[in-house]
Amino acid sequence: MPASGASGTVPSRGFGLYVHWPFCVSKCPYCDFNSHVRERVDAARWQKAYLAELAGYAQAGYGRGETITSVFFGGGTPSLMPPETAAAILEAARQHWRFASDVEVTLEANPNSAEAEKFAAFAQAGINRLSIGVQSFDETVLKFLGRAHDAGAARQAIAAAQKAVPRYSFDLIYARPGQTAEGWRAELNEALTLAGDHLSLYTLTIEPNTGFAGAVARGALKPMDDDAQAALYDLTQEIMEQSGMPAYEISNHARPGGESRHNLVYWRSGEYLGLGPGAHARQRGGAGWQAIQNRRKPEAWLEQVEQQGEGRESLTPVSHAERAEEALMMGLRLAEGVYAENFRAACGLDLDAVVPRERSAPLEKAGLLIRTPEKIVATKEGRAVLDGLLAKLLA
Known part of the structure; x- marks a missing residue:
């Protein structure tokens, strides 16, 4: 499957399966994901529910005739699940x-360490890529971020991943309050000595209804200002490009061929199924695209699946115009941009009709956009101000 549309080929949009395990050991203060802390989880009961929902999708004809190109166990912390559940x-x-x-x-x-010890068992279950939530190699920063591991455990987990699976990635969070360019350069250089074929580098974002949001409201935490964040973002791009791991997406960097194929399904507006609490799906139905949203609360999802065979909260038709907007919002995050052929397949509309040339021309002149007959691409400068760029394109 072409990763970046090299040599004039239009990359496959893929077909993905996402499995959400909603449980964590603790809740991090920056996290707004659908994650929950529970003293006990009945793994056998949960496994049965996942299999029931999966069978329900198949019986309803979703993805009929498609080939699954990627499976992603996300969370929460799916490394807490028994490897036998992943295998099943x-x-x-x-x-x-x-x-x-x-x-x-x-x-x-x-x-x-308890989770890293299971990496080999997960590999035997069929996992061939691990994505590790390192976040930092600095002990003080790990405490600030509320992480339940130390830097030594992070390095040991990366070593365990190297032995267990052919591909691995890890995440780091930067643009933290008080962080300096020199400190980030040193941290990133260490990360590069440990990296496989992929790194995810996220700026710290204060999300609503998180511990950090409360700290900001109380005046106990002051986020880094926009200019300083932008400077660290530019430094990140410079270092990663020099290392041979340029950004293929705003926050994701990879060596050629090391891109996350599953996330590319989302960014290229492919079809995907979602299992578990709060999971989403985008599927073609008889009348067009459908958006499926599962119930978020773990116990509510579990009970509904046991009673009805699915944990759906809503199934909503997605219009061609809505799908087109999604395709642009997601696709312009990618360095490869949005291919006209894939755009048409995703939403049934022509790219030139949705984004007339006269609307994109000023952005091209400003160096924020590149447009060819084959595709439309946000430049590095354009991706840095993507929200504003999209507002102009979709006006």
């Missing part, structure tokens, strides 16, 4: 759909 889900999915010969199967993991 993958085995059931193979019974319902074809799997690509080079299918990517990713599992998100925390660096805690």
Whole structure:
């Protein structure tokens, strides 16, 4: 599957399966994901529910005739689930759909030693890529971020991943209050000595209804200002490009061929199924695209699946115009941009009709956009101000 549309090829949009494990050991103060802390989880009961929802998708005809190109176990902390549960889900999915010969199967993991010890078992279950939530190699920063591991455990987990699976990635958070360019350069250089083929580098964002949002409201935390964040972002791009891991998406960097195939399904507006609490799906229905949203609360999802065979909260038709807006919002995050052919396949509309040339011309002149007959691309400068650029394109 082409990763970046090299040599004039239009990349595959793929077909993905997402599995959400909603449980964590603790809740981090920056996290707004659908994650929950529970003293006890009945793993056998949860496994049965995942398999029931998966069978329901297949019986309803979703993804019929498609080939799964990627599976992603996200969370929460899916490395807390028993490896046997991951194996059972993958085995059931193979019974319902074809799997690509080079299918990517990713599992998100925390660096805690108890979870790292399970990496080999997850590999035996069918996981071939690990995504590790390192966040920092600085002990003080890890405490600030509320992480349940130390820097030594992070390095040990990366070493364990190297032995267990052919591909791995880890995350770092930067643009933290008080962070300096020199400190970030040193941290990033250490990360590069440990990196595989992929790194995710996120600026610290204060999300509503998080611990950090409360701290900001109380005046106990002052986020880094926009100019300083922008300077660190530019430094990040410079270092990563020099290292041979340029940004293929705003916050994601990879060596050629090391891109996250599953996330590319989202960014290229492909089809995907979602299992578990709060999971989303985008599927073609008889009358067009449908957006599926599962119930968020773990217990509510679990009980509904047990009673009805699915945990759906809503199924909403997605219009061509809405799908077109999604395709632009997601696709322009990518360095490759939005291919006209993929755009048409995603929303049934022509790119030139949705974004007339006269609307994009001023942005091209400003150096924020590149447009060819084949595609439309936000430049590095354009991706740095993507929200404003999209507002102009979709006006």
